[in-house]
Each structure stands twice: as C-alpha cells, then as structure tokens.
Amino acid sequence: MANWVKIDIENHPDKIKLKQIHAKEYPQLKEKLISLQKDWKDQAYADSLKTLIKEIDQTFIMQKEIMTSLATFDSYQDGITPILSESKSDEITTNINNLSVHLHRILDALKLTTSDQQISMIENMQLLSRTNFILLGFIIVLGFLLTIRLSSQIIKPVNSLHNLVNKVSKGELDNDSIKITNDEIGEMVGDVQKMVEGLKTTATFANEIGKGNLESEFAPLSEKDVLGNALITMRDNLVKVAKEDKQRNWSNEGYAAFGEILRNHYDSTNEMLDTFLIKLVKYVQANQGWLYIVNDEDENDPYLELKSVYAFDRKKFQTKRIGKGEGLAGQAWIEGDLIYLTDVPDSYVTITSGLGDSNPKAILIVPIKVNDTINGIMEFASFNEFQSYQVEFIQKLSETLASSLSTMKINERTKILLEESQKQRNQMHEQEEELRQNLEELQATQEEMKRKQENTDLFIQQLKAHELELMKENEILKSKV
Template sequence: MNFRIQTKLLVYILSTSLFIYILAFGYLSYNDHELSINESKHLTDAYSEKYANFIMMKLNVDMGIARTLVQSYSNYDWIFDNGMQDLYIQMLKDVLINNPQFHNAALNFELGAIKRNYDKPFGRIRYVLYKTDGVINERIDTLEIDGDDVGSPYYDMKINPREDMSEPYLFSSSGKEEDLAMISSISIPITKNNNFVGLVQFDVNLERFNDMIGGLKPFPGSFGFLVSNSGKFVAIHEKKYLNKSIETLSKRDNIDFKIAENIQKGKSFSYMRYDSLDVQKYVSFYPVQIGKSDAPWALGTSTPFNIMIKKADENLFFSVIIAILGFVLLTFVLWSISSGISKPLKKTSSIIKELAKGKISLEQKMEITARDEIADISSSVNSLIDGLDNNLKFALEIGIGNLDFKFKPLSTEDFLGKALLDMRKSLKQARIEEAKRKAEDKKLNWATKGAAEFAEFMTQYTDNLEEFSYVIISNLVKYVNASQGGLFIINDAKDTDVTVDLLASYAYNRRKYLEKKIPMGVGMVGRCINEAETIYLTDVPDDYLNITSGLGEAAPRSVLLVPIVFNQQVLGVIEVASVYNMEDYQIKFVERTGESIASTISNVKINQQTARLLEESKIQSEELVAQEEEMRQNMEEMKTTQEELEKKAFESKSMLNAINTVALVAEYNMQGRIIDINQGFLRLVEKTKEEMIGKLQGAFTSLHEETVQFSDFWDGLRKGEVKKIVQRIVINGKDIWLTEAYIPIFDQNGVPYKVLNISTEIRKPDTGNIKTNV
C-alpha cells in the first residue's frame, strides 16, 4: 500500500508504539501488581517473624532463668550435707516473686544424690511452690521410693536429660472457668558428671501472649495465633480455640500444607486458603525455637487476601488510566511531528539512499538554512557524511599498516569509531604479543638447549668430583655469558672442622687453580648455605671481588649465589659473577642446573663417606675384639667379687635378724628422727609404727636442759662416733631402764647416712649416764 510519508509515520509508528506501549505498560503494571502483592506477603511474613522472635525472646528469658537456677544448684551435695536445703527453696520462692509469669515451681532431687547411705536407683524428693490467691505455698513430697514411674514425664527426663518446654494445657488456679489460662512447664535437668541428679520445673502462664499477639495486625482484619509443637493453639484472639488443635479450623489445610509437620521441623512457611465463608486468606508461619528444646512452636498470622491486594488493585487501576492518557498524548505529538518532518525527509531521502549504497562523498553534504529539527536532521546527515569519510580514510590507513594514523571518533557514542580504534589497539597489541612470544620462545629454546647440554655433562666425570665441578662451572659461566664463577662444596669429612671448599673456578675462558676454604656461616656463601635460598646481588660491595681480564680489573655489576640442594640438604653453592645484570630466565636456569647437579654431587660424597666409614668400621672392629677380651677378664673378676659380697650380705642379714629377735632396734636419720623401728620396741613403748616414725630421739624427755645434750650427742654421731647410754623411759607410769648403743652407718664414700640404735631392757642401775624419757 502506498501512503504519504505523514500517513506512514502515523500508521506505522502509532501501531508499533501502541503494541510496544501495551506490551511494556502491561508487563510493568502486572509486575508492579505482583510486586505489591509480594511486598504485602513479605510484610505479613515480617510481622510473623518479628512477633515470633519477640515471643521466642520472652520464652528464652524464662528458660534462661531456669537454666541459671540449675547452675546455682551444682553444689547440691555440699548444701544437703550441711542441711542448707532451705536456701534452695528460698531461691525458688524469689524467682516466683520476681517473675509473675511463673505460676508454680518444683525442685526434684534423686535420693541417691543427696543421701550418702541411699543406694537405690529410684526415689526422689520434690520441693513444690505454688501460688494461691497471690500467696506462695510450699509442699515437700517423697516419691517413687518403691520404683520409678516409667510412664511419667519425670522418668522421661531422667533417662533422656534435656531442656524441654512441655505441651501447654488449660489450668485455673481458682477452679473457675473464667480464670482458665494456658500453662506450659519448663524443665531443666540437674546433672553432675553427665549423670542425672535432679530436675527444676516452672509452670509458665502463657496468657500474656494473648495480649501481645493482639497487636499483630499487618493489615485490617489480620489476626495472629501461637501454636505449640503438637499443633495446639496457645494464644489466639478467640479463647474458645485455646488448647484445641489447629485442625479445628481446617483439617484439610493440615493435610495439604503439612502444617503440623512443618511446625515440628521448625520451618517458616506460608500458604493461601479459603475459610468457611469462602474468603481467601494468606496464612504465614514462623518458628519459635525455645532454648535447646527439640520441640519448636510456631507463630501464625492470618490475613484476608483481598485486603492485602487492595492497594495493588488501586495502583493497577490508576496505571491503566495513566496509560490511556499517555497514548492519547503520544498520538497527538506524533501527528504534529510527522507533519513537520515529512517534507524534509523527502529531501534527505536521496542522500541516504546514496549512503546506503556505500557512496561516500563530501559533495553530498546538505546546505543548512534553518535552526529547527529539520536543520538538526540535515546537520546529522552532514555529520554522518563527515564521520563515514573519516572512518573510510582511517580504515584505508590501517589497511596499509599505518597504525599511528590520527583518528578521533565523532562522539563518545560513536560505536563504529570506537570499533575502529579497538581494532587498531588490537593490532598494536598483537604486534607486542608477537614480539613477546618470539622473545619467550628464544628464552625457552635457550633454556631447553642448555638443559640438554648439561644433562650430558652430568654423565661425565662422575668419579672425579673436582673435574666434574670444573666442567659444570666452566660451561655454566660461558652459557649464561658471565665473567667468572666458582663451585663451592661443604666439606664435612671432619665433624669438628666443617668448611666450605672451592672445588673449581673459571674466569674469562680460563681454568683458575685456586684453593679457598671458608668457615661455615661466613660471607655471602655461608649466608646462602644457611638460608638455602638464592641470593642475587646487583649492588655489589667494592671489596667483595674483582673481575680481572687483559683490559684490567673491574667490580662485577651482579653476583648470583645458588644453593645446591639435595633432599632438603644443602651440599654447596654455585657463585656466578658478571659485568652485566642477569635476566630472570638466566637465574632460573642456574637454579635448575643446581638442582640437577645436586644428585651427582650427593652420590659422589656418599661414596667417599662410605669408603671412610668402612675403614673406620674395620679399625673399630679390631678395637672391639681387644675390648671384648678385656671385658671377659673383668667379668670373671666381678663374678668372684659378687660371690664374696653375696656371702657377706647373707651373714649380715642373718646377724641383723638375730639382733631384731633378741633386742630393741630402731633406725634414725642424721637429724635424729626415727625412720624405722622393730616390733619389739613398739610393744615396749605401746605405740604403733605410724606414731613413732618421724619422732626425734629423746622427744619424750621432760628435762628442758637436755636440749644442749641432744645437740652434742648427735654432733658426735654425725662425726662417726659410737654412743652408749642408759635411759629411763616411763610408759603409762611404769619405769623401764634401757642400755642403748647408737652406731653410725656409712655409705660407700665413708659418710654417715643413718644411725642404728640397739637397746636392751635392764634393771635399774645405781649410777651412770642416765637419761630419763617419759
């Protein structure tokens, strides 16, 4: 169909615009509508989470109070041993007074834990505190003394100790129905050494949560409810549902959405449902984790869905009105624009056709006589011609290899110009990468060739370490274009004098016969050995070394020291000096060469060490034969001496046994304290051995002036003197007279180390050296 340009603009642009407008606006409106619904759901979920966390915090505070109380009962055995169990009851009472949410409290202890003479595995004492008309009453029960109540909750906690929040139940402290409230019991076990010894229980009034969830209204008509682990309503706006299962509202929902299962697993979830009045509602659940209990509760929020989406529907309605008005305005604007550009477009049509054919010429530029939109079009066409002409010239220059030709894009949005610049940049980068690749290939070929050459050197001169070292260092210096080098090897042939020896050196195509020994740890060579790391110096000290040639002497510009390491053991050092700075690839090549020669050097050193050890082993073997003969003779002499010692020991033992039988015997240390006493002496003094050990000699004397005599007496014994005295001992009012001999016993160095006391009971003497003990 042939239409005028204005008609085409109106038909094509409006039809296309209408399609795009409807598609885009419909898509955005739909997304906005769905977003509003999702935001409403998220708001409801956030309310559920907020109130669930608040309730969880309250219950966890209650659980924490009980847990703290349990910790204070950890020293129960001391409390009960001292009869202070009233302190525990007072602690329970203080908790009930300061925490009105606690209705009752109970403290249970296993009788076996608090009574030392009780050995049965059952039986408990229970202290109960309960509120009646605001007054706290006490009761003490002794339960299960004939055996455990296997079906009771207490027994369940006993065999499986854990923190627990029981299933809630309805309870009225007054017995009146209007005072019914939901109650749940907190149970915290008391353990010692991981053994169950008791249980603390609190009955918590959950009525406070009814008022709390009354504020759970993310939208008008919303209401919240608290559900226990088994699905019972704990708090809800209608009290008739308290203590009833959630299936009361909809058994089908519980099956379809696995409500009970998700609550027991502690999951947050939501779903859409229709109530009995066929009103669609959004229901959101969030878990309430109570302490360490494995039975979480859940907080639910139910919201009419039509209320949730009311604002989203309003936004959608206003969006449609705005879209219609916008399209009307768009139609009018397009009509005005099409009428103003139809004629100028015809003028530019021929130019654009020429450009479309690829014909680019500055003669095609249009003359601009106005300052309106048509002038802008004409100016744009002229700019396009200029830009295409510049792009053409730039492409031709790049084609002939002139990558430095100056070119500037028309604007920051000139994609063609940017593409041409990127192409030039890529070509320049390709040149650089090609040069790098060639350089890397050259280095790789150099390193590969060198590795092959040195691998061949490794198989030569393996029986001569000095010649092998020269071959390696001379070829290495030449291959890395250095000036001189040396190969140092650790000489540990003498354990007491370990040095680093220069085995081979090379400089300016000549072998250098130098003898050099460096103590371990000295100089850069010693540092390289200690650190077991490559050292590369570019700031070489003036006094380090000089490179001498036919032209004179000069300090090296760089020095490289590479450790020769085999099995993590440093065997020596390669030192290379150059009047040039060495490249990284040359350094790495020297390092790899050092790794290769380490094995060969290690094998040569091991062979040399093995020969030395064999020679030492031969000498030691001969010495061992001589020592063995000498030892055999010594053993025969020792056997003869041992037999004599055993004979004397037997005689001494027999004599001591005889003395112990007929006399009173005691042993003292050199401080005068008893360290041993025989039975005869113990019967005489009517004491046990434990009572006598550690007592001072004469400790029972009644005479104060004998302290000086005691000191003099023992000073003589410490000098090795034998003392004899007559002593009177009073035992239970009876006088007993003893004649005593105190004999020092010497160690192998002739030093007294104990005193042997041999006493005999006698009749009362007339006079003499008499000492009285009581």
C-alpha cells in the same frame, strides 16, 4: 474489652486478639496515619488527626491497665478488681464510640476534598487534551512541509551512505567519495569514512601479524576499539609466547649441553667442575664465577672449599675456605636458599676488564643441593641483572650437578674403600705367606729336633749297652781275682 472483664480464661481467642492489636496492629496503623498526615495540605485535618491519635493512645492506656489488673485467673477472684475494671470498660466503650464518630467526620471531610480535587483534575485534563490536539495538528503540518523541503537534501546522502555501509558489511573497504554536508548527515558520512580508514589500518596490522612481524606498531581507534585492542592483545600474547618459547629452548639446550658435560669421563672431579663452571658462566652471560664444594672429611669442622674459579676466559687459582655463615656463600649454605643481589656493596668484589676494575651489577649465589642435602655453592657476578628464567635454569642445573657430585663422591669413596680393601688383602696375603714360611721353618726345625732326639736316644741306648758290657767285664775281672 467487655469480654476481657467477663472472661477469666487466660488464653481466650478474644484476649489473644486484643494483645495482638496492642502489640502490632495498632502501632502499624498509627505509623501509617502519621505518614499520611504529612502529605495533607489542610492543617485543620492534620490537627484533628493528631488529636484523635492522642485520644486513642489514652484509651489504649486504659485498656492496658485493665489487661494488667486482670492478667491471671486469681485476679478475677478478687471481687473489687473486676468491678472497677468493668467500670473502666464502660468508660472505654464510650470513648471508643466517640472516637469512631470523630474519625468518620474526618473521613467524610477528606472524601469531599478528594471529590473537589478529582473534578478539578478532570477539567485540567480536558483542557490539556484540547491543547495537545491543536499542537498535534500543527506538528503534522510542519512535518509535512519540512519533509518536502529536506527530502532532496537527505535522501541522496542517505542512499550513498547506505551503499557505503553495505560494502563495509561485506568486507569491502573501498572509501567511495561522498560529498560531506554541514549537517548531521555529513557528520555521519565523515564518521563512516573514518571507520573505513581505521578498518584499513587494522587490516594492515593484522596482515603484518600474520606474516610474523610482531614488532609492527598500531594505535587503536579509541580506548573502546574492541577489534584494535583485541589485535594488540593477540600481538602481545604472541610476543610473550615467542619469548617464552625462546627461553624454553634456551633452557632445554642448556640442560642437554650440561648433561653431556656431566656424563663425560674426567680424570678428576676438579677437571669436571672447571669445565662445568666455564661453560655455565658463558652460557648465562655472566662475568665471573666461583664454585665451592662442601668438605666434610672432618665431621666436626665442615667448610666450603673453593674448587673452581672463572673470570674472562682465564683461570685464577686460589686457595680459599669458607665456614658456615661466613660471607654470603656461608649464609646461603646455612639457609639452603639462593641469594640474589642487585645492589652490590662496593667492597664485595670487582670485575677486571679492558676498561679497568668495575663493580658488578648483580650477584647470584645458588646452593648445589638435592633432597635438602647441600653439596656446594655456586656464585656468579655480572654486569647485567639475571633474568628470572636464567635463575630458574641455574637452580635446576644445580640439582643435576648435586646429584652428579653425590654419585662421584660415592664412587670415589667406593674406589678408596676398594683400594684399601685390596691393600688389606695384599697385606693379609703377605702375612699369610710369611706365616706359611714360618710354619715350614718351624716344621723343619721340629723334624731336625726329632732327628737329633732320635740320635740322642740311640746314643744313650749305646752308652747303656756299653755300660752293661763294662759292668759284665768288671764282674768277670772281680771273679778272677
């Protein structure tokens, strides 16, 4: 503190160090002392430490006052402030010396107390060592006696158990008969025999899976039966793979069959759609089916036109048109996505069978679209819910049908254009022939008129010649008179 009063340099190392003591080192040391004080059993020492800490806090407050009053170089130029600060500094030095003496007294008392505790601890450890030595000798004698008494009852079962475990480690599951005693060894033998039986059951289950019997039942030995649970997981995965293969084969066979239908030649589009719908309803095991095609001949009034209906192997011819947003089919047309209902309203549709009229359990409506262009709608009703792989199959098949319909539509339009073009060519040929005939008649008429004109000109020339002759004769007659 004396250096702070005498040195007017703001960033002097002693000043920086004192600031660190106030800001960090003393608060940490104070916290440690308070923490240690809580573990002291002697309340007098604890109270002395509390008093010491309070006095140190007061001393630090006085130091803080000096540090604040002499914080800048200008504060040292004031003659009164350094003098007052030096007086306080002397008082602080005296307090620190007194605090140091007080602290050393506490430390000496604590050292004395610690020394007494160490002596007591050493005596207790010596007593404990002698007690442990006596107990160790007693345990050795008792263990020796117990070993002699129980060796005959333990060695033989343990050897038998060892032989059994050795066979199991080699994969032999012969359950040798071992006498089970009413002790821990007997419990171990029983557990090993249960393990052997469980392994036999697990091996039988594995053999059934190897034979392809994926419906074989098996219960694991426990929730933590690693091998049993692994076999069950393998069986379930094989069942899943077999199911997926079956569904994949079903889909591939369907794609091939319906691809053949679309490649065949038909007299009309309606004939192809009838064949396609009947086959598809049966293939997905539905009960009824409807197929609508977008009729956009009038661009201002497009609608869905019912082209094919199937129900129970007989064709029901109906005339029906559906506008955009009308019913579920019209809604699917607008949204461009499938609609699948499993809670079918009673008034939506009924399926007639030998047992009467019944409501379907599921309705599936799939747009026939390709490249976001909807060419139609397919709708199916069934007593059974449609499986996800069936819905996916119908969706992909609808894309193929949409492509075929687009191609057929283009071909039909091309055919119509060709017929119209041929008709126009025939009309033009007829008109050309008629024009040719008219030209020939006009040419004949012109030739006839030319011939008549020539005759007329010849007749006029003859008349003129005759007129000249008459005039000459008239002149001769006049001259004679």
